[in-house]
Amino acid sequence: MKRRDFLKIIGAGGVGTGLGVLFGKLTKAPGAKLIPRLIPPEDVIPGIGTWYSSSCTQCGAGCGTMVKVMEGHARKIEGNPLNPVNKGKLCVRGQAALQALYNPDRIKAPLKRRGERGKGDFEEISWDEAISIVAKNLAGTPADKAYLVSSRLRGHYNTLVANFMAGYGSQNHINYELFQPRNLAYANQVSMGLGAIPHYDIENTKYLLSFGADFSTTWLSPVGYSRAYGEMRQGKGKRGKLVQVEPRLSLSGANADEWVSVRPGAEGILALSIAFAIIEKGQYRGGDAGSWKAALGAFKPSEAVKLTGVSEEKIYEIAKEFAATRPSLALGGGNVARYEDGHAGLVAVNILNHVAGNIGIKGGVVPNPETNLRGEKRNDFKNSIAKFAHDASAGKVKAVLFCNTNPVFTAPAQMKLTDALKNTAFIASVSSFIDETTAMADIVLPVHHTLEDWGDDFTDPAPGAGQAAIIQPVVSPVYNTKGLGDIFISLGKAMGGKTASKLPGGSYADYLKDSWKELYSRNRAMSVGTSGFDEFWNKVLANGGWWPAEQDRPRTAHVSASAV
Numbered sequence: 001m002k003r004r005d006f007l008k009i010i011g012a013g014g015v016g017t018g019l020g021v022l023f024g025k026l027t028k029a030p031g032a033k034l035i036p037r038l039i040p041p042e043d044v045i046p047g048i049g050t051w052y053s054s055s056c057t058q059c060g061a062g063c064g065t066m067v068k069v070m071e072g073h074a075r076k077i078e079g080n081p082l083n084p085v086n087k088g089k090l091c092v093r094g095q096a097a098l099q100a101l102y103n104p105d106r107i108k109a110p111l112k113r114r115g116e117r118g119k120g121d122f123e124e125i126s127w128d129e130a131i132s133i134v135a136k137n138l139a140g141t142p143a144d145k146a147y148l149v150s151s152r153l154r155g156h157y158n159t160l161v162a163n164f165m166a167g168y169g170s171q172n173h174i175n176y177e178l179f180q181p182r183n184l185a186y187a188n189q190v191s192m193g194l195g196a197i198p199h200y201d202i203e204n205t206k207y208l209l210s211f212g213a214d215f216s217t218t219w220l221s222p223v224g225y226s227r228a229y230g231e232m233r234q235g236k237g238k239r240g241k242l243v244q245v246e247p248r249l250s251l252s253g254a255n256a257d258e259w260v261s262v263r264p265g266a267e268g269i270l271a272l273s274i275a276f277a278i279i280e281k282g283q284y285r286g287g288d289a290g291s292w293k294a295a296l297g298a299f300k301p302s303e304a305v306k307l308t309g310v311s312e313e314k315i316y317e318i319a320k321e322f323a324a325t326r327p328s329l330a331l332g333g334g335n336v337a338r339y340e341d342g343h344a345g346l347v348a349v350n351i352l353n354h355v356a357g358n359i360g361i362k363g364g365v366v367p368n369p370e371t372n373l374r375g376e377k378r379n380d381f382k383n384s385i386a387k388f389a390h391d392a393s394a395g396k397v398k399a400v401l402f403c404n405t406n407p408v409f410t411a412p413a414q415m416k417l418t419d420a421l422k423n424t425a426f427i428a429s430v431s432s433f434i435d436e437t438t439a440m441a442d443i444v445l446p447v448h449h450t451l452e453d454w455g456d457d458f459t460d461p462a463p464g465a466g467q468a469a470i471i472q473p474v475v476s477p478v479y480n481t482k483g484l485g486d487i488f489i490s491l492g493k494a495m496g497g498k499t500a501s502k503l504p505g506g507s508y509a510d511y512l513k514d515s516w517k518e519l520y521s522r523n524r525a526m527s528v529g530t531s532g533f534d535e536f537w538n539k540v541l542a543n544g545g546w547w548p549a550e551q552d553r554p555r556t557a558h559v560s561a562s563a564v
């Protein structure tokens with residue numbers, strides 16, 4: 001007998017005997033479980049980790065990640081130095097994604113409501129049964145009475161779900177999550193005609209004037225902006241200045257050279273008043289100064305004092321330095337975006353950037369290219385959670401599928417969503433945890449964690465140039481869950497008819513790869529340095545995505561005086 005065979009028998013026998021004594025019986029033949037430990041798969045070297053590239057989905061920033069996997073378990077997540085969004089850095093939330101992957105409270109299998117709605121009393125069922133119940137209820141509901149409420153769907157999840165909804169014939173897709181830059185996207189669209197959030201070039205600016213944007217904690221892309229802020233303050237060249245304007249001191253404000261207290265809701269008025277002062281003092285470089293002065297006439301610093309609580313001297317002082325320092329950059333976020341008319345304050349910040357000549361320059365506001373994914377539906381400003389709550393209260397919502405979002409907890413209490421959902425005949429939820437919304441569901445479809453699933457992300461905001469990041473499974477599913485794309489494909493197939501015909505016949509992984517093949521075929525920059533799609537795809541999986549070697553050509557945008 002060989003030494004290796006001897007060790008196998010001793011190992012299996014020893015552990016098997018121990019388990020047998022402990023539980024009274026062996027649930028599996030010992031060899032079935034133990035031999036893989038003794039003869040691991042070829043690519044597993046015990047004690048040696050393998051790093052896989054992927055992307056973080058813990059917030060909307062889409063930082064690139066590298067995940068260390070040892071013996072089939074994800075052990076550590078770090079930032080991907082190749083990804084231009086975060087350049088190797090990662091925040092605590094990104095690092096903590098492992099806690100969600102192995103969280104014992106994750107939903108472990110599809111669930112069916114057993115007790116009273118909202119009490120969270122469920123029983124486990126099979127995937128076939130769960131998909132068939134959801135499909136039957138959706139197919140049996142008129143499409144205009146069925147709703148999908150989802151968090152932001154990244155990349156090709158978005159195109160797949162848009163196809164699903166188009167096949168079903170429903171326009172009722174509500175994109176909702178708590179920290180959604182919806183007002184910013186709207187403000188940029190109406191004032192600058194931009195479909196994507198621009199790149200705010202903090203790294204290269206010399207005077208940063210932030211209206212409530214807490215960029216070092218939660219605003220848009222906190223890791224990327226914190227890194228850029230570090231470069232602005234301590235990198236090469238002259239140290240940049242930060243002036244933070246807000247009613248309540250934020251962490252970014254605590255790091256500022258100057259903190260300016262402003263009355264809540266008056267941030268936009270202050271921005272327009274600074275813009276007026278720039279024009280009044282002849283620091284505006286455009287040829288249409290007359291129309292701007294007329295448009296901003298109501299925001300003279302002498303008038304703005306009463307509304308903003310900021311002195312006239314301070315307004316002129318900020319205006320002079322902001323316009324004279326090149327390049328300068330104004331940000332609008334936080335409270336400014338959260339008022340009911342939040343987009344108006346953000347339009348005011350865009351106007352200030354325009355008047356100071358900051359749009360389309362290095363160190364200013366750099367418009368990002370559109371992703372141009374076929375069939376993508378990125379910004380839909382007609383559908384909102386308020387409209388959904390209104391329709392649900394009016395009894396117009398007969399079936400709803402929630403997807404990775406928890407509006408029952410996060411939407412304003414005045415919307416009374418819990419009461420409104422009592423009028424809804426069927427509720428399903430795609431989720432990883434029994435949160436307040438999922439507890440209201442009749443059927444729960446547990447979804448893979450990002451580290452178990454395929455996906456991609458075309459970040460918004462992008463880092464000033466086109467980029468495409470990949471999400472790939474780095475470990476086998478821990479529980480009996482399904483990938484998000486595969487859930488929609490299974491539902492579509494079970495519903496049949498037009499919905500099925502709009503969806504791919506294979507798996508989501510195949511759909512994703514085919515979609516990237518299509519992107520590759522119409523994007524010449526992607527083929528640079530590769531001999532064909534297969535080589536390109538292997539590089540994407542190894543690097544965590546694709547980024548052009550050369551920066552895209554500079555882009556700019558225009559704000560007209562009619563935006564006031």
Ligand code: SF4
Pocket residue numbers: 056057058059060061062063086090091092093094095221222223
């Ligand atoms: S900032 Fe980056 S690392 Fe942090 S949660 Fe968001 S995507 Fe993840």
